[in-house]
Amino acid sequence: MRHPDLPDLSAMPLASPSYPRGPYRFIDREYLIITYLSDPDAIRAQLPEPLEPDGSNSVLFEFIKMPDSSGFGSYTESGIVIPARYAGEAVNFTSQMYLDIESPISGGREIWGFPKKLARPTLAVREDTLTGTLDYAGERVALGTMRYKWEQVTYDLKGETVCTSCVDTIAQKMAKTQVNLKWIPDVDGSPAIAQLVAYNLSDIRVKGAWSGPARLHLVAHVNAPVADLPVRDVLGGMHFVADLTLPYGRVLHDYLSPAAADARSHAS
Numbered sequence: 001m002r003h004p005d006l007p008d009l010s011a012m013p014l015a016s017p018s019y020p021r022g023p024y025r026f027i028d029r030e031y032l033i034i035t036y037l038s039d040p041d042a043i044r045a046q047l048p049e050p051l052e053p054d055g056s057n058s059v060l061f062e063f064i065k066m067p068d069s070s071g072f073g074s075y076t077e078s079g080i081v082i083p084a085r086y087a088g089e090a091v092n093f094t095s096q097m098y099l100d101i102e103s104p105i106s107g108g109r110e111i112w113g114f115p116k117k118l119a120r121p122t123l124a125v126r127e128d129t130l131t132g133t134l135d136y137a138g139e140r141v142a143l144g145t146m147r148y149k150w151e152q153v154t155y156d157l158k159g160e161t162v163c164t165s166c167v168d169t170i171a172q173k174m175a176k177t178q179v180n181l182k183w184i185p186d187v188d189g190s191p192a193i194a195q196l197v198a199y200n201l202s203d204i205r206v207k208g209a210w211s212g213p214a215r216l217h218l219v220a221h222v223n224a225p226v227a228d229l230p231v232r233d234v235l236g237g238m239h240f241v242a243d244l245t246l247p248y249g250r251v252l253h254d255y256l257s258p259a260a261a262d263a264r265s266h267a268s
Contacts, residue, residue: 011110019107020071023247027068028207030241032123032132034061034144034214037232043082046095046229048181048196050253051084058083059229060092061216063132063144065123072104078121078134078142080229084179086252091177091198096226098134112249113182113197119224130239136224143217146237150212170240171204179252194256199249209240 001014011017038059047053060081067074077099084093098119099105108114120135125148134142179198186192214237218227254260 025070030065032063035235063123075101113180146214147212196253197249198252203245205243
């Protein structure tokens with residue numbers, strides 16, 4: 001390939017890029033989100049400065065099925081999101097992510113800094129229970145359950161809107177600023193990229209949503225440390241289906257910038 005053509009590549013490898021250029025559209029993306037209270041010291045340990053805990057001591061455990069994802073195909077992922085604050089703004093920090101195919105692992109890590117690892121998450125309706133599981137290296141490390149469509153919060157049986165504010169609230173929560181730690185080493189092992197990356201989902205269309213009782217069980221594992229944020233009390237579950245667009249992100253904080261280096265030297 002000629003040198004002038006290299007900038008047109010969307011990704012590596014040259015012969016067959018792992019993913020195309022974005023933005024990326026997701027259709028019928030299905031979520032099970034279980035909100036629970038955890039240990040405040042464990043939450044602080046998972047948040048890279050200058051992010052700060054939001055004081056709620058809450059954590060979101062997510063199971064997400066993505067059957068129609070432009071450029072990435074069909075896959076499932078699971079992970080942990082921590083509500084936090086950055087310069088006074090309420091944000092969500094993605095602490096851990098696990099998914100089952102290579103393409104979105106590469107794209108997520110290389111573009112936005114998603115902390116993605118290969119594992120085996122599932123999300124399925126099993127009899128009267130919406131069930132999310134996460135297996136890593138052949139071991140079950142997470143089990144989330146919720147009563148299936150226990151309380152409908154957006155549509156009645158005729159498909160008519162019951163609570164417009166409910167739809168708006170879910171869409172607003174989905175559009176909240178999300179933050180990742182993008183840390184990529186250089187060829188000598190030193191950090192080449194060290195950033196907090198922010199992004200906001202857009203073009204969100206909530207197709208249906210349900211709330212209800214939920215439970216979450218986490219198992220300690222050295223390579224999938226979801227249990228490092230222990231479950232103190234489950235607050236409830238949310239199940240919803242939505243279409244959305246994942247756009248490119250922006251740098252919120254650059255740890256390698258001169259200003260950040262000065263701030264670290266003064267802090268020490």
